[in-house]
Amino acid sequence: EIVLTQSAGTLSLSPGERATLSCRASQSVSSNYLAWYQQKPGQAPRLLIYAASSRATGIPDRFSGSGSGTDFTLTISRLEPEDFAVYYCQQYGSSPRTFGQGTKVEIK
Amino acid sequence: EVQMVESGGGLVKPGGSLRLSCAASGFIFSSYNMNWVRQAPGKGLEWVSSISGSSTYMYYADSVKGRFTISRDNAKNSLYLQMNSLRAEDTAVYYCARSDLGDNSAYSHYWGQGTLVTVSS
Numbered sequence: 001e002i003v004l005t006q007s008a009g010t011l012s013l014s015p016g017e018r019a020t021l022s023c024r025a026s027q028s029v030s031s032n033y034l035a036w037y038q039q040k041p042g043q044a045p046r047l048l049i050y051a052a053s054s055r056a057t058g059i060p061d062r063f064s065g066s067g068s069g070t071d072f073t074l075t076i077s078r079l080e081p082e083d084f085a086v087y088y089c090q091q092y093g094s095s096p097r098t099f100g101q102g103t104k105v106e107i108k
Numbered sequence: 109e110v111q112m113v114e115s116g117g118g119l120v121k122p123g124g125s126l127r128l129s130c131a132a133s134g135f136i137f138s139s140y141n142m143n144w145v146r147q148a149p150g151k152g153l154e155w156v157s158s159i160s161g162s163s164t165y166m167y168y169a170d171s172v173k174g175r176f177t178i179s180r181d182n183a184k185n186s187l188y189l190q191m192n193s194l195r196a197e198d199t200a201v202y203y204c205a206r207s208d209l210g211d212n213s214a215y216s217h218y219w220g221q222g223t224l225v226t227v228s229s
Contacts, residue, residue: 001170033212035216037153039153044219045153045203046219047218050213050215090216092214096155097143099153099154102152
């Protein structure tokens, strides 16, 4: 089983700042099959990024994904008020399709 | 519009059974792999199970293997999760989610709103 570790439990940032979220895998993620999701309280998760760096339909270009192998990053270039939420990474290259434990981006 | 609506959640005693359903609409259901993902209260996301469009392939998390069974009825545009031998740690909101087309698209693109399962005596 691939364990995904999101190093920061919480990031405290201000609107307009850049957010950099990390996701590290215990072994190489097959074909960089890594996704990022955003979840707000009381809502279902929303897909942001798939295949490490491809933005899902309708996702603003301030969200970008990068990385390969075992180290992946989600970057939000300039935080908007609606971006304060919890973010999860997931690898889907092998079963079980594990999630990271999440990083909360909160308003500073 | 792609839509999934889960149902069947509720309160069940430890050791009991429950069957979750997910009614899908707005897409050709049989063409897509489907997933169940759960979230315990105040906790993170946990992938539970996935099934291919023709039911050829089914995958399970170790935590539910042997107790849960995923299935689908393409004629009814419906996904199911039969949950047996339920434990307190199975308490969670269960989400139905659709992947995108292709074997390299096993992420969950579209999600339902979830159904709450509570396992308690």
